[in-house]
Amino acid sequence: MSGDPSLYSLCVKTVTEMITNGYDHLQDVLELPPDLLDNLVMNLPPLALQTLHEMLNDGCIGGYRTDNAIHGKKRGRYEYFNMGWNKLFNKRWPDAKKIEPIRYMTTDESAEVCNSVNCTADWQQLYWEKHLQECLDGAAETALLPGFYGHIGELTISDSIIYSIDSPRSMIDECMKLSYHCNRFGCYARCLRLQNVLCSGETCELLKESKLQKLTFVRIKSKTQVDGVCMLLNHHRETLWSLEFIHCLLYPTIMNQICNSMSKEESVIHGIRCFSIKSSPISESKSSSISSGLLSLLSSGGSLASLCFYDTRMQPKFAKMIFDTLLGSSCGLVTLEISDNNLTGWLSQIEEKSTNFSSLLGSEMSMKSLKVLDLRGNNFHKDDAKDLCSILARLPNLRSIDISDNPITDEGIRYLIPYFVKALEKASPLLNIKIENCNLSGMGVIELLRSLPPLKEPLNMLSLADNHLGCSVAATLAKFLGNSCVKELNLEDIELGASGFQELEELMPRETALSSINISKNRGGIRTAHLLSRLISQAPNLVAINAGANIMPPESVPIIQDALKQSKGNLERLDLTGNSQLCLSNYTSVLQEFCHHGKPIVIYPSPPVSGTPYDDDP
Template sequence: MVNVPSLVSLSIDAVKRELLHKDDLLSHVYELPPELFNSLVKCLPPLALQKLQSEMPFKNYDDYDSTSNDLKNGRKRGRNGNFETAWKALFKLRWPDLVKHVQSVDWQQIYWETHVQNCLDEAAELALLPSFSGCLGEIQISENIMKYIGYVDHMSNSGSDYLKLSYHCQQFGCYARCLRLQNVLCVAESCQLLRNSKLQSLLVRWIRSVEHADGLCKLLSQNCRTLTSLEFVHCKLSSSFMDAICGSLYLRGVETHQIQHFSISTSSFLEMDPVSLAHRLASFLNSGRSLRSLKLCDNHLDWNFAQRVFSTLLDASSGLSSLDLSENNIAGWLSNFNWRSSALLSPSGMTKSLQSLRILNLRGNNLRKDDAGSLRYALVHMPSLEILDLSDNQIEDDGIRSLIPYFTEASRKCCPLTDLNLENCELSSDGVTQLLDVLSTLEMPLNSLSVADNRLGRSIWLSETKRCRNGELDAC
């Protein structure tokens, strides 16, 4: 038997179509009883829902509740929850794999932000084609994306502004907080397209030309008051580019920026003299009073560069909580640090420290046993360190032995070390056994210890299993 649609469902379908094309019905829709209004909200496509919510005449989207008692009392309640539920459902329908990764209190914002990102990604693919020679804003958005937001009926009009990237950026760019941009989008035109955005996080890829660097700096300047996270991936950087970045992020009248998270990964540096670039980066770090995490990963950095960066952070008594220098080649970077090193003292004789550093990642840096010995003295000046990753470094048993005094001392602190990663460090069963002997006696045992991919043999696993059974080590 064929299901016959109800009068209510037919009416809702008609209203949905009218909302996409005209504004005449809006005033009447707002007068609907709560039950019908809520049913309509649940069925609207994104464009119609956007129009309905943005044109609401009631402050805070208030309306009378649906229960008879509440109607008699005239008590009002917010409709915000109904809209939020509808936006979350639309987000889940369009991006089912992303919804579990989103912790949002504003599903309307995250919906349109993700939509803008999809439009920009699609535009970048077309702009990268050798045959492309037009303006970014004129790029037409695909039928697939248009269907998701409810513009199916407009597809026959290929000249419609609704189909252009410029329309989507101008209408919904104000919801964009976090974006990822390919180099082809880092041009002056993008500043105009995203002029309504208040970016808080920006990730850029493949910046390799002056044109892209200049376009990016204009975009950074446009968002300098709101931007707190900046990431570079697969880029080529120079000291002049670093200077330009600093200049574009500085707040007007003061040489300081608000970046909290700064990352350069899988990139290269154009300078013949790495000291010059390190100096520019040091200037950037010095001007970042809010900096909380710094990631310089897989950039072919040498010991001199790493030493200068670390010294800069130390000199400034930085409030950094996370430092990632992984996948570089910085063996010898702490060769000047030892127990009587003047590098750890300020001009007044006070001990320098990284009081807030909680995470230190030195994975894959070609560190040797001598580096581990020097690291011991530097770690003492990181009193809040909780997570240390030394994996993929050939520090060997002697390196571990030189760090054991630090592990013992760290366990007595109010914020002791909790996670230690020593994978693929050329350790033998003797070295790991000695380490386990010490760890089992600590006042505060580790939460996590990884010694995988070392030449340990069967005996160490039998010993470790015994320790776990005896409760001598919390995490084996």
């Protein structure tokens, strides 16, 4: 029968059970002929492969491989084991995001702060780290129940997680507990996200063998939880370089306690490179004080490269204190985000002619290293835009700026035009500009685009999304596509309409440098398909297009089909979601034929629900 197991699969199953149950002669397995051992490695479940892997590594420490332990034949054998772990990882988490093999800070000219060095990923480490995160998340769900009063380490791991590493029938009862997984696999953990209920002295003990580099804490609010956070930070302060707080209460006294726990012995200097506070208040509503510990952390962080304050209910005077502290620090800050904080008038407090501002920005101890600035959603108005200009002019290495969700209007953008002109003419020019939802009109954007000079270096990204520009901006946009060599353009919901699409199509340059464009939510109708046809044929580097929610009729499908036939094969994604009428075309199925490396290019819209009247209102 076709369903009967093969002799080989029965052998693998037997060896697996022997390994898992503590076979006394595991060295015999490692002495198998290379082809048999390699095939066995590629077919073992995770727990059995882990046991065998530990046997291979004479120099393992608590189950964790050390580079000095692998050489000669062992180096080659490890590489094959690594392939086995890669296979297991992709099988268990097929939709996992791109993995960073090595996690430490580097900087480059593209203004990215955290980059991975080109080297082989340690899939064993990545596998057990992600496994342990699942165990901790499951434990947190149970521990959050009102009736839970036991020890965190005694919590039972779910059957689904156990089945993913081995068959429960072959595991002893001790393996079902969280403590087993922390003790066995905790040494592989480098990046963890901990819910508030897990922040305790017990968890610190469970993770004592970990060499944590990145910690994210969620919903820290009580004193007990804060004490647990401090214990964890103090224990891992030698290896920790990234720290993030989400939905926490970080009032001054709490922040002081947390910051003090990170100080190394006999020194206030810390090794934190990425520090982030998101959706967490840093001051009480009626208090006028800010954490001295936080300011000390910012001033003493010689390695600090990325800083984020998102939705922290920051007051303008606090923003000024933080900015002044950064100006006086010796850190080489690369990325700064202060967003969603309602800081109207903050920038006016940093006067261009003030002694402190001028001297610090003119010295080496400043933010001259800053490459990414995110000021999204701070309720800046036109006057704030004017004040921003004097600050931006003194950031010579800035490569990316985001001032979206600030109602600066056309008057505000006019204040910023001289800065954009100069910033794009520099030897190291501005590469990324986001001006989304800033209450701009077509007139203001036309003035901006016409003012920009021919670029020495292609503009990486420009986003004008969610501004009501209208069709009048189409001709200027077409000319800009030719002059700027922009790679990524976001025109989502700018009210181009069918006439704007038609004009953009007719005036588009013969060839553009576009690699990605978003023209969604513009009510382009059939003209959307014609514009897509021109884009596909005249943008040879185009990889991604978002044309969703444009009220495209069924007649659009043959036009898109013809365009895809003429494509040079670089297009990877064409998003047509939100155009439900396309499903009524008799030719929709033919779009499924177009693939890139085996994956469909076209992302289809959902069909209209039967009986629901068609409404073209967005």
